Amino acid sequence: MKTPTTEESVQAALAAEAAAPFRAVGTPKDGPYGWRIVVTRVEDGETLLDLDYPEWSDWRASSAGHRLIEHGYMVSQPSHFHPERVAGWAVEPGGEMFTAAVYSRDHYVGPASEPEPKQEEEPEVQEELTATLWISGYSTSCGRCRKGTKMDATHHTVVLSLQDDENGRPGCGARFVEVGSHKLGMGPEFLQALRPDLPVKEQRLRTPGHTKD
Known part of the structure; x- marks a missing residue:
């Protein structure tokens, strides 16, 4: 799309x-x-x-x-x-x-309607990949594969990178289910304004000596 x-x-x-x-x-x-x-x-x-x-x-x-x-x-x-x-x-x-x-x-x-009768669920063939959309001051990345992506992407379909051998390659395909940032100043309301369609991940800001999970 x-x-x-x-x-x-x-x-x-x-x-x-x-x-x-x-x-x-x-x-x-x-x-x-x-x-x-x-x-x-x-x-x-x-x-x-x-x-x-x-x-x-x-x-x-x-x-x-x-x-x-x-x-x-x-x-x-x-x-x-x-x-x-x-x-x-x-x-x-x-x-x-x-x-x-x-x-x-x-x-x-749409208007509220009566729920349809529950049908027997078929077993999942493959587990869906999900990830956090990480936003920093200058880049946006997928929390699953750590590769760059678009800020408005719903799925990690394409890698955005300054490295020519990676830029434009297919992404890991994960669906973004939340948005987060380790950068000071990018609090929940700021992130929600950038991506109102995603819940904000609980913030854990970096301190000296901290390594990103």
Whole structure:
């Protein structure tokens, strides 16, 4: 499957945002703590959801998206891959208001339905290979084979390397199931913003004399 270019990702995000029926706005409350998230219908401006998080000391883009999901809404998925969005949210001038194009949760996952009768599972022929996607300041690598890969890859299909004899070779094929980093400054929220589709691996930052596992 071809990985979309940055321009293609931007265009897909803008198209989805223009068509979104709802809009979410996150604003800070008066005082040192607290944020409010309001969802309105684009057509008539009617407020459909008003959430209050008095314990938030700063904006939490990923958490805000999860809270919307809990209430039946989802931030536009293509917006997650827009380079100027954080977990699909755009920061407004001044940095104290965040907005996102929003769809109903059913738009992406479909309405809830009755579970199908459980069928007998066939034995697995081959165990799936999985790995951590490791991100540093200058490179991204597969945690299974330690070879370079693309930051937005879902599977390690191609090796990215400065060494000509390795660059472009097939990767180990592992599916990335989490994202992590040993680099100072790359905390959970930063990693979640880079790869909102992956859970963040528990961080264990390097200290002098520490060797990466």
